[in-house]
Amino acid sequence: MAQLDRAVEPQGGGDDPASSGTTGRRTGRARVGAWCRGWRPAGRRGWITAALAVLLAGLLALHSSLPNSVGNLGSLLETFLPWLGLAVPLLVAVAVLRRSAVALAAVLLPAIVWLNLFGGLLFDKSSGKGDFTVLTHNVAAANSDPAGTIRLLNNSGAQIVALEELAGQAVPTYAAGLAAAYPYHAVEGTVGLWSKYPLGDVSEVDIKIGWTRAFRATVTTPQGPLAVFVAHLPSVRVKFDAGFTAGQRDVSAQALGDAIEAEHLKKVLLLGDLNGTMNDRSLAPITSQMRSAQGAAGDGFGFSWPASFPMARIDQIMSKGGLKPTDSRTLPADGSDHLAIAASFTY
Known part of the structure; x- marks a missing residue:
């Protein structure tokens, strides 16, 4: 009976540190793999976020086309135009949470347009003392x-x-x-x-x-x-x-x-x-x-x-x-x- 007990005992494996570590790593990789597989380039996931990103890019790129005939909305938008850039990281966060490749790709549009409009202001352009x-x-x-x-x-x-x-x-x-x-x-x-x-x-x-x-x-x-x-x-x-x-x-x-x-x-x-x-x-x-x-x-x-x-x-x-x-x-x-x-x- 003593020999049988010793033969059966290792099969538990729960107290073996090497076994526990391997299982943990496998579980972690499985979770990462499942999260990555959750990104979908197609389907319905993220399309609302993508649409909002395209709309934001349009407002930035075509702000001068927004008419002033109703409440001077064009001038109002242009007064605070740089602040529209704050929506870009928010849309990135939503795209990541939704695991939508389509949405993340779409957010690149307003980011590029904003940088084209205002990126030059982010750098010091001073050239020394004047007259x-x-x-x-x-x-x-x-x-x-x-x-x-x-x-x-x-x-x-x-x-x-x-x-x-x-x-x-x-x-x-x-x-x-x-x-x-x-x-x-x-x-x-x-x-x-x-x-x-x-x-x-x-x-x-x-x-x-x-x-x-x-x-x-x-x-x-x-x-x-x-x-x-x-x-x-x-x-x-x-x-x-x-x-x-x-x-x-x-x-x-x-x-x-x-x-x-x-x-x-x-x-x-x-x-x-x-x-x-x-x-x-x-x-x-x-x-x-x-x-x-x-x-x-x-x-x-x-x-x-x-x-x-x-x-x-x-x-x-x-x-x-x-x-x-x-x-x-x-x-x-x-x-x-x-x-x-x-x-x-x-x-």
């Missing part, structure tokens, strides 16, 4: 810390500073606080320009809103004269019953674009809050003839609004006439709901 630096900032009429904003401007290193949304009672505060660093300045309505270089030929630009929110001035830099336009285009709103209310801004954009096109000086800068992005077709009267410093020499998207969680670059520094941007950046938050932006140029 001068300019800055623009919507300081906000309800600025909670004007003294902090003045310190930010004085320490910015900019030679030319444009300010928008200057409340009447705040103008003396900014004028006094910036006088030492910027001996030349001009204020028209609610926009102003401060400069280390002499200013001349200051004149209002009528942007068709009934009061002054834009002007041009000649700035005489050591390298030569510049025409500098300072502008604050009308605000836009998203309303449930009216959509993207950008009509007045669009009229002003056309008027500003016409003024810039008629400028007699070759080298031109535009500094201001345009309440629109470079992707927004309604700013074409301006963007078609000027280039963005952020797009040419920035690092990242350079979103400037709202300061608490920037989602869009509606503040712009743009140039034409051979001015070359060498750097573009946003500044730290202050008491405004916008971030200040700065750019350097070679003449």
